[in-house]
Amino acid sequence: MITNPEGAREILLTRGIKPTYQRQTILRAVLEKRTHPTIKALYDHLLPAIPTLSKTTLYSTLELFASRGLVSRLSIDSGEARYDGFAAPHHHFLCEACGAIIDLDIACPAARRGQVDGHKIKEIHGYFKGVCKDCQSHVQYKIPRRLSHA
Amino acid sequence: MITNPEGAREILLTRGIKPTYQRQTILRAVLEKRTHPTIKALYDHLLPAIPTLSKTTLYSTLELFASRGLVSRLSIDSGEARYDGFAAPHHHFLCEACGAIIDLDIACPAARRGQVDGHKIKEIHGYFKGVCKDCQSHVQYKIPRRLSHA
């Protein structure tokens, strides 16, 4: 949701992160892609824009972003991590048929309170798994997909 | 929560699983351990009882149990998977200080309905991360612990 070309740079500056070309480009990608991409997907997507990009840079940059609250890392299944540029806490639905990860808007009472049973909450991860609305209307799965560790 | 020595055997039989010695012993361990153990923890715990045990057997057996609803597999962080013998859906709290995984009893409206936004729900994973009640009352962390991928 960056509206102007300078958006990524300004976001980085407000967080005290030096806005290098790599960081701006990576941030733009993770903010624009609403698919909760994996490292591999981001790497393939970014290679044209950053021909020298290394996966190590992706890992370290995304960890930097996550530590500053710019992105969140999802461990929705035991395979590859996924990155979400929509940083506000929200729940996710993983479709076991097409593999899509869909944002959910579910009110979580515990989140508001900031604690459960006296335990202080710093992160909330709500994961639902099943068959998405779109896949239910088809008889066959759209994309035969191997879910990791399935 | 097996009350008699034959409990594990009977549970396996009711699920149509041949109750071998390994399976009974593994099932007993995962039902009795309420710590959401990793494969490695289960392996170390079971080695005295099953000296010939291989990790491959643990992986395949726990996957068999999970597919029959006897246990659930948690992906609460991107490191090792954890196994839960308490199969009824419930939420979890991971303490970033001591590493404990604590069961929570939180009502989830979406779970009752069986769907969200038209997506059919088959699994629910509610993960909270933070500092548990016990660790908050101590100034120092009890066990300096390396959280995976931290």
Added chain:
DNA sequence: ATACAATTTGTAATGATTACAAATCCAGAG
């Protein structure tokens, strides 16, 4: 005892992530 299928086991392969050091970049000093 024999044969056969299921189960268990050991080893190798896979694949994501991390560790680490060399290469590169870049802002400031002179």
Added chain:
DNA sequence: CTCTGGATTTGTAATCATTACAAATTGTAT
């Protein structure tokens, strides 16, 4: 402008959980 030190980026190797696969073992029916 040139030099320089620290931050950043990159490439390669190591780590580690998990899976693949085939051999060994087990148990049961004939």
